[in-house]
Amino acid sequence: MENGTVRERVLTLDSMNPCVRRVEYAVRGPIVTRAVELQRELEQGVKKPFTEVIRANIGDAQAMGQKPITFLRQVTALCLYPELLNENKFPEDAKQKARRILGACGGQSIGAYTASQGIELIRQDVAKYIERRDGGISCSADDIYLSTGASDTIVTMLKLLVTGHGTSRTGVMIPIPQYPLYSAALAELDAVQVNYYLDEENCWALSISELRKALSEARKHCDPKVLCIINPGNPTGQVQSRKCIEDVIRFAAEENLFLMADEVYQDNVYAEGCAFHSFKKVLFEMGPKYSDVVELASFHSISKGFMGECGFRGGYMEVINMDPEVKQQLTKLVSVRLCPPAPAQAVLDVIMNPPQPGDPSYKQFAAERQAVLSNLAEKASLTEEILNQAPGIRCNPVQGAMYSFPRIEIPEKAVKLAQDHGQAPDMFFCMKLLEQTGICVVPGSGFGQRDGTYHFRMTILPPKEQLKTLLEKLKDFHAKFIQEYS
Structure with a gap:
């Protein structure tokens, strides 16, 4: 008063x-x-x-x-408390992995800040993982951004994409039903949410005619620039067929849309006859007509899969065909947050570069x-x-x-x-x-x-x-x- x-x-x-x-x-x-x-x-x-x-x-x-995967926790424990490296309770491959990660950290400590894009060694391991997953299609560590869970980079990407006012405001196409991160982020960024409905009668499949309908309707009141896909689906649990992914890529190319592929459940495929196909793999197998032009950001996380390490908050994004000048802006934007949590980067590294046949921990892992x-x-x-x-x-x-x-x-x-x-x-x-x-x-x-x-x-x-x-x-x-x- x-x-x-x-x-x-x-x-x-x-x-x-x-x-x-x-x-x-x-x-x-x-x-x-x-x-x-x-x-x-x-x-x-x-x-x-x-x-x-x-x-x-x-x-x-x-x-x-769900019990944590032993090897993930052993390596993380060794990174957090390196004195344990002198104990004989831990398998040799876990110790080697921890030494390798610590060697890439400032002051050999997981308590140090890392590069904003993530520890380079770990980004290289992510790139190799993607190459193996996608049957040898090349991947550069420079295109990899480590993140605080997938949510973090999804929001960062949307920040780069949303512009304009009134009818020129960016429209972002999202599936309905959707994971509420998308609607929440779009509300926060004041973007225009463009809904396309998944077909419940057809096991929540995505139809191109529905995408076309949603797009032409949206063009009357905003500027739709982004198409978000969640595969496998959350909350719907459907897995997209390869043909569906090809159709989506053709649609994005024809309509000049930026593709965002949320692939955090890629390890979680159960139904007979279903398989996970990454958007990147399908894009490159469709040839240069598409792989040279379609802009794509894809996301993965340590929170789901078989790992379930939600609390660590770790993940990565890969960007394809991004304008080099925009990429500099992206790097600037992530640097404002300093870096993703270093322990989460360590967990991610173990998933990207797991024990191999013949390693002491392979069988148990x-x-x-x-x-x-x-x-x-x-x-x-x-x-x-x-x-x-x-x-x-x-x-x-x-x-x-x-x-x-x-x-x-x-x-x-x-x-x-x-x-x-x-x-x-x-x-x-x-x-x-x-x-x-x-x-x-x-x-x-x-x-x-x-x-x-x-x-x-x-x-x-x-x-x-x-x-x-x-x-x-x-x-x-x-x-x-x-x-x-x-």
Whole structure:
């Protein structure tokens, strides 16, 4: 107070950046806040109709009980505490790997800043990994940017791409349903979100006619410059066929669009007849007519796959056909953040350059990797099988990634009740599910869906027995819900 007048706050809801107010991120939204409260109440001895909260809302493998891959943690431990290099508890290949990484760090310490683009040695290892993955197509470490998870470089890339005002504002095409990072980043950057719908009837496939329709509609009110693809899909779990990827590349070339390929689930492919094809590989195999001109940024992460090392926040981006002057601007932009976390870069390096046959750690590493992926494949088919037994729930095959996005019937009475409370009907359903069963899933409205359809996203990550229980409870709850509101 000054001279009796109340001093106004500088920062209020009215004065703050309006773009930030428009940001929404369903994966950690109100439903999760309530789940945390319920967990706390259970711990305080409050009686509930359930004994535990099952958090199936987020792709956090280790929070759901997945054991870390031993070799990844051994190398990271040695890098963090080099005195352990003198112990005989660690295999020799883990020690060699740690010495090699430490040798590339300032002062041989993982506590030092690294180059903004990431440690050069690790970028070289990423480039070699990409070459192996893509059957020998060359890759330069200069095109690799290490990052704080894939999210970081996705947002950085969008920052470079978004310009203009009014009808010249950049439009960014994103799949619906989408991972809410995209809608959130576009809201924050005040870009125009251009939705293209995946075909639920056809296992969430992407159709070029839908892309064309969305593009021509968007050109009436903005300047669409970017096409984002998530493959394997999140939240939908579909895996794109090679033909589909070729069609998308042709479309991007014809329409002069910058391609962003989110490929963080590339290790997570389960369905028979499905395989992961990287956009880069397909682009180069289509020949110079495309590989010389289509601009592409692709993303990968240590958070998913068989690793599940979300908390380390590590990943990389590769850029193809980027204007050299723009690339300088990109390097400048990432340097403002100094560097990605060095321990995460170390974990990434081990994944890019894993133990080879004949190495002391190879057998254990290969067995643990296979066990994680086989387990996920089993849980993917279990999820589809159990949910499809429930009248009023329809679940597409989980071909890849870590999620299912089932469609649910919601009676008209419940829809009206939800709307009267200013709530999306599937949010109403998910909140009731949480309060009555302790199961935390995310409403489909947080990812986008066709009008008049309702979904939820759940991860397939809980341990198998817990997942079975969750799915059976979910099935029973939905049946009761239909009965109650019919």
